Amino acid sequence: MNKLLDLLQKESVLLLDGAMGTELFARGLVSGGSPEEWNVTHPERVQDIHRAYVEAGSNIILTNSFGGTRYRLKLHNFQDRVVELNRAAAQNARAVADAAGRTVLVAGSMGPTGELLIPMGSMSYEECRDAFAEQARGLVEGGVDILWVETMSDLNEVKAAVEGARSVAPEIPICATMSYDTRGRTMMGVTGAQMVQELAGLGLTAVGANCGNNLIDTEAALAEMHAAAPDLILIAKANAGMPRYEGDKLIYDGTPEVMAAYADRVRRHGISLIGGCCGSGPAHIRMMRQVLDGVIPVPEVAPLTPQAAAPEAAGRTRERRVRRG
């Protein structure tokens, strides 16, 4: 049984949540602190965040477990608490979802290990897979409905994460999103089309783009995915723009209006799972809900300004060196 597909049949578009990290900092997490530890030290604050998103209209909420693999937890010396912290993350979201009075699904967030796979780095595929399996075990024990691999750059890390997740929960729906933050590709150079082609055989319920650098690049990557695989269920969970300083405050360009207009655009392009990432809070999600429900008109916002355009796709002009004799 696939709870995600069931819910999608009832509602043609599902609203995800917004950022977790910035909301944690707003509630007192200090820089350098472990967000995942808060699942056991401050469960009420984590649940507050989930509740704010549910009240704003999210159909799916993501657990506070983005850095929950042993590789990330090691940086806080919590590498031996993987299952415990992920289980608690799932339980926090589960408690809020179950109290919602309507169907809210819990997706177990699985972010990158932060390590590079061999030959670029020193992590083996097997080590990577096992790390995600361990995280998935905790999330599943805590009662997630979906396992949600996100903000990835490297296709092989996605594959390892999916394989690891599948090994502990063969039946659970799995989704995967990558971050298109480098000239419309991921940091590792993956395009939207490559992503859907390479992951086609993995039986993912949905794939897509999250985080990223700007809405234009993220939406372009999604358009590529849609063109490459029109029947695929797609996810858009984009950043509310990039932050800049205004006086002493960090401001994201992506206001609720900008994000609501984006939600309307991506829905019209056939994307059915829509949310926000860094810089999007409950206010953004609420306005996205209102626009998706047709309660308020689509805000008119100024066109987005893209970052420096990607260069024309020219043939490889790697300059070889052969000297004259």
Add this chain to the structure above:
Amino acid sequence: MSDVESLLDDLYNAVLDGQAPAAKKIVGQLIEQHVAAETILYDGMIPAMDEVGRLFETGEVFVPEMLVSANAMKAGMELLQPLLELSDVKPLARIVLGTVQGDIHDIGKNLVGMMLKGAGFEVIDLGVNVPPARFVSAVEGASIIGLSALLTTTMPNMKVTIDALTAAGVRDRVKVIVGGAPVTEEFALEIGADGYASNANQAVTISRALLGIEPAIAA
């Protein structure tokens, strides 16, 4: 064309293509032919890394290619480093890198470190979550301090670090460059940095510019 020149071309191409075993083997051959370590470095490997950086800048290659090229150069450097030290060839300058306090992300910083090494700089990596005081105490002997941050919540610690350098009276002894996903040129100016790099290749470009170093000459 002499054997040596042909070997230097092969070395350049091996680094460009990210072929570590080949790069190491060719460096060994060049050493056997008594080619100066400095020549092997500045005429063989650094120009190849410059070309990789250029391709990265224009979007023709991405991080994976950059990493395998850096690994190929590193393989060659294993043989070359002892000879460089013996012949008293000094690195271009010392650059101290670190991810600022509160931030534990290191991929971007590591890429910057690799490209700076690839350009011939000595790189001292202080790691992640580096308190301002550790940057201050690493100033001695350094020409540039490079600060990295991935999180919007830790960006302000770049300013805290620069202010700490000022308070310790060492700010004018080093150049400070900053980078990381949320960092912009505008932000760099606001916090009093000397330079901003949006990627690892630009870190090389800005470091050279700040120190008045000419790029290695590509053939």
